[in-house]
Amino acid sequence: MVMRYTYLIQGSIPRVLDLWYWPTLQMVMWGFITTFLTQNSSFFAQAFGVLLGAVMLWDVMFRGQMGFALSFFEEIWSRNLGHLLVSPLRPREFIYALLTMSVLRTVFGIFPATLLAIWFFGYNVYGLGLMLVAFFVCLMMAGWSMGLLVSGMVLRWGMGAESLAWALIFGLAPLCAVYYPVASLPGWVQLISWSLPPSYVFEGMRAVMIEHVMRADLLITAFALNIVYLSAASWWFLNCLKGARREGRLLQVGE
Amino acid sequence: MNSTAVISVRGLTKRFGAVLAVDAIDFEVAAGSITALLGGNGAGKTTTIAMLLGLVEPDAGAMLVLGEELPKHFHRVLPRMNFESPYVDLPHRLTVLQNLKVYAGLYGLMRADERISELAADLELKEFLQRPTGSLSAGQKTRVSLAKALINAPELLLLDEPTASLDPDTADWVRSYLESYCAGRGATILLASHNMSEVERMCDVVLMMRTGRIVDQGAPAALIGRYGRSNLEEVFLDIARGTGKGAELAPDRAAQ
Numbered sequence: 001m002v003m004r005y006t007y008l009i010q011g012s013i014p015r016v017l018d019l020w021y022w023p024t025l026q027m028v029m030w031g032f033i034t035t036f037l038t039q040n041s042s043f044f045a046q047a048f049g050v051l052l053g054a055v056m057l058w059d060v061m062f063r064g065q066m067g068f069a070l071s072f073f074e075e076i077w078s079r080n081l082g083h084l085l086v087s088p089l090r091p092r093e094f095i096y097a098l099l100t101m102s103v104l105r106t107v108f109g110i111f112p113a114t115l116l117a118i119w120f121f122g123y124n125v126y127g128l129g130l131m132l133v134a135f136f137v138c139l140m141m142a143g144w145s146m147g148l149l150v151s152g153m154v155l156r157w158g159m160g161a162e163s164l165a166w167a168l169i170f171g172l173a174p175l176c177a178v179y180y181p182v183a184s185l186p187g188w189v190q191l192i193s194w195s196l197p198p199s200y201v202f203e204g205m206r207a208v209m210i211e212h213v214m215r216a217d218l219l220i221t222a223f224a225l226n227i228v229y230l231s232a233a234s235w236w237f238l239n240c241l242k243g244a245r246r247e248g249r250l251l252q253v254g255e
Numbered sequence: 256m257n258s259t260a261v262i263s264v265r266g267l268t269k270r271f272g273a274v275l276a277v278d279a280i281d282f283e284v285a286a287g288s289i290t291a292l293l294g295g296n297g298a299g300k301t302t303t304i305a306m307l308l309g310l311v312e313p314d315a316g317a318m319l320v321l322g323e324e325l326p327k328h329f330h331r332v333l334p335r336m337n338f339e340s341p342y343v344d345l346p347h348r349l350t351v352l353q354n355l356k357v358y359a360g361l362y363g364l365m366r367a368d369e370r371i372s373e374l375a376a377d378l379e380l381k382e383f384l385q386r387p388t389g390s391l392s393a394g395q396k397t398r399v400s401l402a403k404a405l406i407n408a409p410e411l412l413l414l415d416e417p418t419a420s421l422d423p424d425t426a427d428w429v430r431s432y433l434e435s436y437c438a439g440r441g442a443t444i445l446l447a448s449h450n451m452s453e454v455e456r457m458c459d460v461v462l463m464m465r466t467g468r469i470v471d472q473g474a475p476a477a478l479i480g481r482y483g484r485s486n487l488e489e490v491f492l493d494i495a496r497g498t499g500k501g502a503e504l505a506p507d508r509a510a511q
Contacts, residue, residue, distance in 0.1 A: 004357040007349050011387070074346070082343035083403065086308040087361040088334045245312040248271055251305055 001089065001097030002104070005071050009105075019109035023059045027113040030055040031121040049123040050209050051179060054202060056114060056125050057135055058178045061198055062169055063109050064143020065150070067102030069165045072151040076159060085250060091241055095234065098151075099144055106140065131208055134219050135201050141226035142197045146172075148233035152240035155249070177202050197225040260319075261286045261411055261443040262307065267316035269302050269467075276302045278467035279316065284460070289437055289444045291454040293487075294464030295495050300447035303464075304413050307445070308338055321411060334362060339404035340415035341397065347389025351380060351399050354388055355406060362407035374402040378432070394425035401429065405436065412436075414446040418453060426450075430457055451488040461487070463494050470494055 009015045034051045075081045084094065117123045126132060146169055153161040175189065176198040182190055193199045200222035207215045244250050262284035269277040277299040284290045292300040305311040307320060309329045318325040323332045345354045352371065359367035375381045378398045383391060388399055397417075404412060417433070418426035434457060437444055448454050454461055455475045463471040463478070471478065471494060475487050482490045492498070 001357070001361070003360060004346070004349070004353075007353040007357070008346065011348055011350075078346040078348075079342075079344040080346050082310060082340070083338070083345065083358075084361070085310060086333065086338045087358065088330065088363065089361050090330065242312070245310065248269075248276075248302065248305070248311045250310045251301065
């Protein structure tokens with residue numbers, strides 16, 4: 001299955017460009033904003049790169065989700081899902097393939113942007129060291145949960161639910177405290193924010209960059225929450241697939 | 256249930272909301288035979304095939320395919336069967352070769368390149384193996400879909416209107432190929448169709464479906480004789496409209 005998606009991307013220049021375009025554009029735009037803020041704010045002057053780091057890490061989660069969901073949507077757009085589901089491919093193997101593609105698409109898409117950030121703005125996200133690996137894993141897991149959720153929705157409600165793939169993750173951004181601390185949110189919103197794994201990652205990132213402290217407690221909580229969300233999302237996806245079989249929707253998955 | 260039949264179905268039922276798509280059907284398909292599910296639109300042919308493939312979950316009934324109880328043992332049966340339909344595509348942007356390699360991988364073929372070369376020669380695909388599948392004509396796409404359906408040399412092939420939208424020449428070529436595959440490999444074919452001449456020519460047994468039920472079955476010649484008609488199309492019209500002998504015979508046979 002990974003070979004199938006690789007063939008698709010290899011043979012399509014727009015798909016390759018799409019992988020690079022958004023992470024690079026985001027990085028350049030936020031790079032200039034960060035440069036401006038650094039020169040005009042004592043807070044950002046102390047922690048150059050907080051915004052750029054947040055942008056890049058947010059993109060990890062965004063790409064993680066889209067990498068999963070777009071690979072799944074490709075099967076529906078190409079009306080190939082029926083062939084796949086009558087082959088010996090098991091649903092869990094299908095999910096593993098989509099997860100693998102999500103990692104490959106994310107790494108392939110974001111890596112050039114991280115190099116450009118060093119070149120353009122002198123910001124090296126790899127300076128986060130091993131914490132970067134932990135952040136990456138936690139955010140990918142959160143992206144997978146979202147990918148499973150929206151792919152299940154498409155199985156349940158048809159391609160009309162496709163736009164949710166974009167809408168849901170953008171709706172989550174303000175709650176995940178990507179660019180500001182959770183403490184700056186209203187009290188009741190903080191409760192929601194602390195129930196979301198990415199909030200712990202971004203708090204952890206700020207702790208490293210501003211306070212120079214590695215907060216293992218935040219990462220452990222993020223990881224534990226991710227396990228819960230990922231299990232629930234996997235159940236949801238498999239349940240939607242079962243429901244689609246029960247209600248005959250696999251015969252005409254589409255609008 | 257007959258354990259020697261390649262397909263043995265008892266009381267298979269599927270309802271979609273208020274519509275009873277398949278109504279407690281029983282049938283068997285003998286090894287090495289070509290059997291047709293024949294009926295008009297909405298008769299339940301595609302739903303029946305989809306249940307045998309695991310794309311649709313039955314509400315009731317028992318299915319025994321290649322000696323395995325379904326849906327419990329689908330993972331044992333799926334590598335031994337395959338499916339083709341003009342209504343399910345292969346990815347258009349992938350080349351023919353890439354598509355066949357992907358499916359060879361999914362079916363776990365050890366000598367994928369060898370099998371693809373064999374199919375490319377048999378189905379005359381060599382000249383467009385490197386072309387994107389979406390750029391092919393309807394006839395070429397059908398041959399590619401057939402190659403995908405035969406990639407694992409299936410013992411059982413399920414086909415949903417295999418020659419729909421093909422010109423008579425290409426359709427004839429496809430029928431001849433399927434007949435030779437079946438005879439050469441001892442494979443079994445169950446196909447859904449409403450092309451009467453195709454069914455009359457290819458099939459050993461015809462299962463006549465109407466409104467989710469099997470209303471009659473038999474060899475094409477036997478059905479034509481029983482209904483006192485000159486061809487299968489006239490038999491089909493008798494059954495579909497409930498006219499002629501169809502009005503007398505089909506309900507009795509359905510009750511059996």
